[in-house]
Amino acid sequence: MRSLFRATLAALALAAAGSCALAADPIKIGAVLSVTGPAAFLGEPELKTLQIYVDKTNAEGGLLGRQIELVSYDDGSEAARANSFTKRLIEDDHVDVLIGGTTTGATMGMYPLVERAEIPFISLGGGVVIVEPVKKWMFKVAHNDRMAAERVFADAKKRGLTKIALLSETSGFGQSGRKETLAAAPKAGVEIVADETYGPKDTDVTAQLAKIRAIDGVQAIFVFGLGQGPAVVAKNIAQLGIKLPVYQTHGVASQEFIRLAGEAAEGERLPAAAILVPDQLADSDPQKAIEKDYVALYTLKTGSDISTFGGHARDAFFIWKAAVERAGSVDKAKVRDEIEKTAGFTGTGGLVTMSPEDHLGLSASAFRMIEIHDGKWKLVP
Amino acid sequence: MSQFLQSIFAGVTVGATYALAALGFSIIYNASGVINFAQGEFIMLGGMIAAFLVALGAPLALAVVAAVIVVAAIGLIVAKTAVEPARGADVTTLIIITIGVSMVLRGGVEVTMGKGGHALPPFSGDKPIVLAGATILPQSLWVVATTLVVVAGLALFFERTRLGKGILATAHNRLAAQLVGVDTRRVLSVSFVLSAALGAIGGILIAPIANTSYDAGVMLGLKGFVAATIGGLGSGVGAVAGGVALGLLESLTAGYLSSAYKDAAAFVIVLVILLVRPSGMFGAASSSRV
Numbered sequence: 206m207r208s209l210f211r212a213t214l215a216a217l218a219l220a221a222a223g224s225c226a227l228a229a230d231p232i233k234i235g236a237v238l239s240v241t242g243p244a245a246f247l248g249e250p251e252l253k254t255l256q257i258y259v260d261k262t263n264a265e266g267g268l269l270g271r272q273i274e275l276v277s278y279d280d281g282s283e284a285a286r287a288n289s290f291t292k293r294l295i296e297d298d299h300v301d302v303l304i305g306g307t308t309t310g311a312t313m314g315m316y317p318l319v320e321r322a323e324i325p326f327i328s329l330g331g332g333v334v335i336v337e338p339v340k341k342w343m344f345k346v347a348h349n350d351r352m353a354a355e356r357v358f359a360d361a362k363k364r365g366l367t368k369i370a371l372l373s374e375t376s377g378f379g380q381s382g383r384k385e386t387l388a389a390a391p392k393a394g395v396e397i398v399a400d401e402t403y404g405p406k407d408t409d410v411t412a413q414l415a416k417i418r419a420i421d422g423v424q425a426i427f428v429f430g431l432g433q434g435p436a437v438v439a440k441n442i443a444q445l446g447i448k449l450p451v452y453q454t455h456g457v458a459s460q461e462f463i464r465l466a467g468e469a470a471e472g473e474r475l476p477a478a479a480i481l482v483p484d485q486l487a488d489s490d491p492q493k494a495i496e497k498d499y500v501a502l503y504t505l506k507t508g509s510d511i512s513t514f515g516g517h518a519r520d521a522f523f524i525w526k527a528a529v530e531r532a533g534s535v536d537k538a539k540v541r542d543e544i545e546k547t548a549g550f551t552g553t554g555g556l557v558t559m560s561p562e563d564h565l566g567l568s569a570s571a572f573r574m575i576e577i578h579d580g581k582w583k584l585v586p
Numbered sequence: 587m588s589q590f591l592q593s594i595f596a597g598v599t600v601g602a603t604y605a606l607a608a609l610g611f612s613i614i615y616n617a618s619g620v621i622n623f624a625q626g627e628f629i630m631l632g633g634m635i636a637a638f639l640v641a642l643g644a645p646l647a648l649a650v651v652a653a654v655i656v657v658a659a660i661g662l663i664v665a666k667t668a669v670e671p672a673r674g675a676d677v678t679t680l681i682i683i684t685i686g687v688s689m690v691l692r693g694g695v696e697v698t699m700g701k702g703g704h705a706l707p708p709f710s711g712d713k714p715i716v717l718a719g720a721t722i723l724p725q726s727l728w729v730v731a732t733t734l735v736v737v738a739g740l741a742l743f744f745e746r747t748r749l750g751k752g753i754l755a756t757a758h759n760r761l762a763a764q765l766v767g768v769d770t771r772r773v774l775s776v777s778f779v780l781s782a783a784l785g786a787i788g789g790i791l792i793a794p795i796a797n798t799s800y801d802a803g804v805m806l807g808l809k810g811f812v813a814a815t816i817g818g819l820g821s822g823v824g825a826v827a828g829g830v831a832l833g834l835l836e837s838l839t840a841g842y843l844s845s846a847y848k849d850a851a852a853f854v855i856v857l858v859i860l861l862v863r864p865s866g867m868f869g870a871a872s873s874s875r876v
Contacts (some may be wrong), residue, residue: 243801245701375846402845406805408796409600412841415592415720433703433797440795444714445592445721465705465797 231274232267232535234259234525235300237290237315238329239307242282243405246432246459248307250503250515251329252277255304257506258522268529276300284310291315295322301535304521306330307514310377316343325528325541327521329514331455332381336564344544344564346520346554348455348478348572350378350429351385356476356572357427357452358393360585366424366450370399370417372410372438374430378456379405382429398423405434410441418447425449431456436465443469450474455572459512463580474585476572478513480553485584491551499553516553524550524557588719593841594834599726599795601833602733603629606788607810608817608825609740610781616757616820617777620680624664624688626807628785631657633798634695636790637704646707654786660691661782665775673771688803695800706793729791736787737826740780744822753777757820812852816859818866827867831855 236255239248259275262268276298278290287306294300295318302325306312309332319326319342326343328335333349361369369390373383379402390397398420401413417423426449428438435457442451451473453462458477463470479486483496499519500511527550528543529535547566550557555571574585607629614622632653639649668687672680709728714721744750755763756773764770788806789798796802809832817828832852839851859866 241696241701249701401840403840404805404849406802408603408792408806409596409837410840411596411721412593412837413845415589416841419589433799436703436705437796440712444712444723446714446716461702465703467705 231272232269232529233298233300233302234273234275234522235291235294235298235303235305236275236277237280237287237294237303237305237307237311238277239282239311240277240279242280243432244282244308246461246512247329247514248279248282250507250509250512251305251307251518253507254503254515254518255522257502258519261502262526268526269534277305280307280311282308284308284314287311288314288318291318295319295324300324301537302525302540303327304329304518304525308377309335309381312343316340319343324537325525325544327525327544329517329521331378333385334381339562339564342541344524344559346524346552346557346565346567347514347517348476348554348567349385349565350382350454351389352567352572353382353454353476354386354389354427354429355393356574357454357474358389358395360474360476360574361395361425361450361452362393364450367394368396368398368422368424369452370401370420370423370426370449371397372399372401372403372413372417372426372428372430374405374434375402376405376431376434378431379429379434382454382456386427386429403430403434403438405430405432407434407437410438411445414438414441414445414447418445423449425452427452429454429456432461433465436462436470439466439469439473455513458575459514460510463577467580470577471580472576472578474574474576477575477582478516478554478571479573480511480513480516481575481582482573482584491556492553495551496553513553520550520552520554520557523552589841591718591720593837595720595722595726596841597834597837598830599722599729599833600836601813601830602729603788603792603806603829604809604813604832605733605826605829606736606784606791607806608814608829609737609822610784610788611811611814612820612822612825613753613777613784614781615814617753617773618669618680619677620669620684621811621819622778622781623681623684623807623811624691625781625785625810626803626805627688627691628657628661628782628803629789629792629806629810630798630800630803631660631691631695631782632786632789633706633793633802634699634704634789634800635786637706637793637798638699640706641704646709650790653790654783657786658779658783661778661780662775664782665778669778670771670774688807692800692803699800701800703797703799704793705797706790708794712794723795725791725794729795732787732791733826736784737822740822749776809852812856814866815856816866818868821866821868824866824868831867 238252259273263272280287306315306328309330312328312330328345331347335345373379399417403410453475455477479492480496486493532539532543547559555567557566559566576583576585610625636649636653708725710724752768756770813828813832817824840848
């Protein structure tokens with residue numbers, strides 16, 4: 206009798222909790238993304254991806270029985286504006302978590318407010334400075350530029366290439382990459398024989414390339430840039446008839462690069478997430494199912510090509526969602542602690558295991574070496 | 587030697603596109619005293635519209651001609667709807683209007699043609715021509731040759747035609763030109779059409795080499811303005827000389843000094859020119875403009 210009474214009470218309480226939650230405000234995700242401006246090719250797929258998964262989760266009954274609402278602002282690729290939108294998200298929209306900062310600059314501009322408000326924050330930026338040194342409330346899902354350099358050097362050494370010419374872009378991405386590349390080279394046993402730069406809007410890079418070509422013993426070229434600039438570099442390399450192996454970075458990991466560079470991109474290699482080549486992964490690869498699932502969903506909903514950058518948004522969303530489920534609430538401190546305890550999470554970017562010392566949690570193996578072959582991405586074994 | 591020649595080739599190619607942009611600035615400056623900050627957008631529109639038409643399946647030659655005509659028409663619309671109604675306003679207001687126009691054009695392209703980059707196929711193949719160890723793309727020859735033809739055509743237009751002379755007269759003295767019967771309002775429209783067409787030609791020529799996107803005009807427009815300043819605003823010879831000088835300066839700095847100083851070199855030269863010869867290399871205030 207007594208146990209029956211208890212059970213009834215429990216059921217009533219649950220029902221009450223349920224109806225309460227339905228009536229309760231939705232859980233709010235705040236996002237500041239670069240949906241327009243030069244970084245739009247990063248921010249746009251990020252926003253679309255977040256919206257897809259928020260809608261999907263809501264259709265499946267929401268999170269903790271509550272609906273999720275995405276509140277997003279576009280910083281127009283201006284890092285300075287990210288800060289004021291963050292203020293608005295925290296103070297006016299009262300969001301439960303922040304995702305975004307498409308670029309490293311925006312992320313770093315947002316962080317002081319995040320720390321003061323003590324709110325969990327998952328950045329989509331690529332710079333190593335986001336997680337080194339570790340910042341209590343900030344996490345990161347995108348690969349580090351240092352990991353890209355290390356992955357390239359590992360592959361180059363395997364091919365017996367140790368004298369490498371670096372050509373980096375004067376954008377934030379390129380300059381951070383340049384710094385990390387120069388730092389990683391001695392450790393990898395690689396000599397950087399040239400350190401040239403070009404502007405993201407440059408229309409001709411042949412002067413720099415002619416200089417690189419004239420260097421004695423140069424064995425490969427490593428281009429560290431984002432978006433369209435590397436396509437111009439690739440075309441110029443072909444124009445000059447330079448036959449050296451060329452490495453690009455994950456900054457060109459979208460179909461647009463192949464389209465713009467055309468035949469000039471043939472044979473170039475780049476480190477990138479497995480998302481570019483879901484069908485070529487081994488069946489035993491834990492990422493295979495996830496990548497295929499995301500690619501299918503994204504292409505179906507948006508009709509546009511897949512890029513690694515939307516994948517980062519997906520990973521951020523699911524790391525946060527799992528943390529909320531484990532915490533059983535959206536209490537900011539609890540969710541933060543649970544995000545930090547993320548272990549064995551399989552995302553589009555790789556396997557993630559975070560710790561108080563590591564707020565990224567990706568291993569170098571997260572990057573696959575990919576070669577452009579017949580206008581397609583091809584996994585290098 | 588081959589490295590030097592390579593830098594020269596690169597500099598002349600890029601310089602020719604700067605020259606076309608600078609000419610656009612100068613023509614409108616002469617006709618109205620306004621620095622048209624939408625000039626970069628005309629360059630971008632040329633490349634984007636041509637690439638868009640080619641992607642739709644139009645033959646390259648048709649796409650190129652159509653793009654120039656469409657952009658020239660846009661130039662006319664800009665003159666008629668944005669600049670002419672504000673005719674009485676001072677030059678600062680007009681300049682701000684052109685900045686607004688540039689934002690509208692850029693935004694319009696962003697919304698209708700997308701944010702991605704676009705490539706235009708080269709006019710006659712992409713097999714580089716080897717010359718004394720340096721290589722040059724056939725497209726670069728197109729750029730340089732077309733620029734020469736355009737400059738020659740403009741010179742004839744301004745010296746031999748009634749309309750061209752009218753523009754020159756307006757540049758010298760608007761009131762006097764009106765008194766002798768030059769329709770100065772028509773001069774403004776014509777100058778916008780000319781500048782827009784020049785910009786479009788530059789944008790189309792460079793698109794196969796450098797690709798194009800909705801925001802490609804910002805930097806090219808800025809460099810064109812710098813070239814026009816170096817050469818002397820309002821001077822036709824100055825625009826061409828300024829453009830080529832700027833292109834050469836950039837590529838030689840990148841090739842011999844350091845690529846990191848490439849853009850800095852351009853702006854240092856502007857400062858020097860403004861200090862030493864504020865009217866630019868060819869822009870003596872009393873000499874003939876255009």
